[in-house]
Amino acid sequence: MSSSRSFEEIFSSLQNLIELRENEEGAPVTRMPKCFCGKSDYYMSQSRELDDEADDLSEQQQDDSEPIYVESTPNGFRYAVCPACNPRLQCRLCEGTGHRVLKEVHVFESGEGEFEHITENISPNTCACTHTERIVELLNNAEIPCKYMEADIHSFQIDHLNDFQKKKMSDNIQKMILFCTHSASLIKGTKDPSHKYFMTLTGPVGSGKTLLATAALKLLIMDHGLSGRFVDFQFLLNQLKAEYEQKRSGETLFKQLRDVDILIIDEFGKGRNENEWQLEKLDDLVNSRYNSKKITIITTNYLPQTFKYDEKEIPIRTHKIKNDYWNPLGKPDTSSANTPVNETFWTQSLLERVGARMYERIIEVSEFIDFMNIPSYRKILGKSFLDLYNKK
Ligand SMILES: [Zn+2]
Ligand SMILES: [Zn+2]
Incomplete structure (x- = not known):
């Protein structure tokens, strides 16, 4: 005894x-x-x-x-x-x-x-x-790009915006903070599991989507000790391509991306020349996080069906693009192969870009934050992004 x-x-x-x-x-x-x-x-x-x-x-x-x-x-x-x-x-x-x-x-x-x-x-x-030290390890494992390493949700600088934009940006930040609180309780099992667990940030290039997403990821790591990972969509496609060419399954990479508490997929939908295998793998990833109710933050320049870019903002040199592997019915249109890839979001919606299957899942379980009418930092000369948004 x-x-x-x-x-x-x-x-x-x-x-x-x-x-x-x-x-x-x-x-x-x-x-x-x-x-x-x-x-x-x-x-x-x-x-x-x-x-x-x-x-x-x-x-x-x-x-x-x-x-x-x-x-x-x-x-x-x-x-x-x-x-x-x-x-x-x-x-x-x-x-x-x-x-x-x-x-x-x-x-x-x-x-x-x-x-x-x-x-x-x-x-x-x-x-x-x-x-x-454990927090530092989690932060380093998250692979946040160095440009966003200092991102801090509590010190966004919005002085350069007009009153309407300031209000919108403050609302966006508050909405994200609330999403983080809900997400943390969801992971700890103290929240109604019917709560939305994807967050999609949409809007024009340079408006602060990735900064807000990385700031949220840092908040969840630092305040709640959760694990996270940032991955760029185009980088992911390239990694998959390499795996495919070496006849590997991509399983090591994907296991990590499936299992991590919080995943950011940045610039969702960006890219071209994807092959069927790459798309299938991406679809598996989104599906897996959807099924297991894992917190997933997506940033994208492609808009959901309810939004449209202002015609005046659209550069003149754009084409109607049809090289759309995402769309199950879409076939590559080689005549538009020279269209700069970073302009496709002006003319394509998120649905057109990622296909109905993935789009519907995202719509079902995602909250949305839009950055429409928030100006691109790139338009403001002589200021780096973080100088502009971080008060430090
Ligand atoms: Zn001690
Ligand atoms: Zn010190």
């Missing part, structure tokens, strides 16, 4: 042990590394105020400002934990190891009375102070 001590009891005894050791050895001398995330003042003042209690950490982590910054490496940009503000540095529970020691006390009864047997199990990298 055996019984175990509660987790809280073990935790507090461990805490006492660490405090005891620190009293013996004196406060550890820490050399403050350089702060990259701009929060060192915040963390230092927090730690002074909070009277050295070990549960400081949980309070720090509930604050939404994670000490994360974008680091430049020889292989490109990536997210990293700020070396100066890393919660490990001040962690009294694990002394920076990140490990959690789980003690189990078994009480045995024998003829001579009770005796205890204590076992210690080390659980690596599960101390509360490693939370930021």
